[in-house]
Amino acid sequence: MRHKVLLAVVGPTAIGKTALGILLAKHFKTEIVSADSRQFFKEMSIGTAVPSSEEISEVPHHFIQHKSIFEPYSVGDFEREALHLLDTLFQKHDVVIMVGGSGLYVDAVVKGLDDFPEVDPKIREALNEQLKRDGLESLLQELKERDPNYFEVVDRDNPHRLIRALEVCIASGQPYSSFLNQNKSKRSFTTIYVGLDAPREVVYERINLRVDVMMEEGLLDEAKQLYPHKELNALQTVGYKELFEYLEDRCTLGTAVEEIKKNTRRFAKRQLTWLRKNKNILWIGHHTEPNKTIELVTDQIKNLDHAP
CATH class of the missing domain: 1.10.20.140 (Histone, subunit A)
Structure with a gap:
């Protein structure tokens, strides 16, 4: 293979990116780099939908719960650490998988961070x-x-x-x-974006179901444990903020859960707005057969090798 290839699996929340990443990683006998900023923190498990222990045991994962909410960790820190890791992984593999729900973090690795002016x-x-x-x-x-x-x-x-x-x-x-996107950084690998797609009503239905499952798995108890630290930046995120409101007697539990669903749907809509601007994504329907998915992705990689 002439190119070292980063397969960036993207798509709205709850659509099945983790499963697709594992499918591709097992096929290419490689490893997964997570670019989901909510999944970096070890104190946040249920509300961030981190891969299960069974899923992690199937394929090596990196950047899953490797930081504490008490440690400052920026997108710049992630870019630097992820690029260093990729240098190591590409010595062993021709293909590496990156799975990300955070568009900013994916773009930081693929394109580099943008150059902003100094701020007083x-x-x-x-x-x-x-x-x-x-x-x-x-x-x-x-x-x-x-x-x-x-x-x-x-x-x-x-x-x-x-x-x-x-x-x-x-x-x-x-x-x-x-x-944004003014200065493109040269990378030692080629990126292929693989996007999971589904009708909006399917995405919303999956989101609603996921929130219900999170509540059954103990999201409220997790929020109670984190509540004393609610001012931390890592906790300024959907799934926790709404339950903090409930814990402060500012709404009912039912209202908090509905707000989580509503705000997660809004988040998914913004994710899609971000992704639709990228014309280079290979979109794959969420119901596509695994073998067909692998075939489509493999063809994209072959096209790279045949390019001049």
Whole structure:
């Protein structure tokens, strides 16, 4: 094989990326690099849908619950560590699988991080004060006005991401999105994106079912254990924030669960918006037979070797 190939398995949450990653890894006798930022933290298991111990035993996985929520860990840290790991894995394998629900983290490995202007720390301090004083909605409204394009794809439940985008807008006087994908980093591997696709109603149905299963598996107890640390950035995410509201007697448990489902569906919609901009994804229907899936992916790899 002329090319070292990274197969990046992408798609909306709950569609079956873990299973597809394992299928491909077993076929190519290789390993999986997770690029799901929610699955990095060992204290968060049920609410992040980490692969089961049975799934992990089938294929070597990396970047699954390797950090604590108490450790700062940025997308830049992940890019650096993932590239170092890939250098090692590509010495043993021609193909490596990356499975990711976090588009920003996948793109960091494939393309490199974007070059942003320096930001005066006072801007960040002011935005954090605005968040405390006026709430998340005020940040959302300001981002919508300053950068409507990024507003469409940002994780609107993550104040850290909102503040990061706004501080760049304010410091530069330009939209945050104008700095994205400016400088492409040269990589020693070729990436093929493999996207899992399904009708929206199927994705939403799978999300609703997954949330019900998470609750049955003990998500509420997990949230109770994490509640004392609810201000940590890692916990500013769907599945936990809603249950923290319940634990503060601000809503019923039923309402919290419905909010998890609603916010996860919104998250899936934003994931698809992000992915649809990538015209190089090999989309595969979620019901496609395993052998057919392997055939389609193998053909893509063969096409690389036949390219001039």
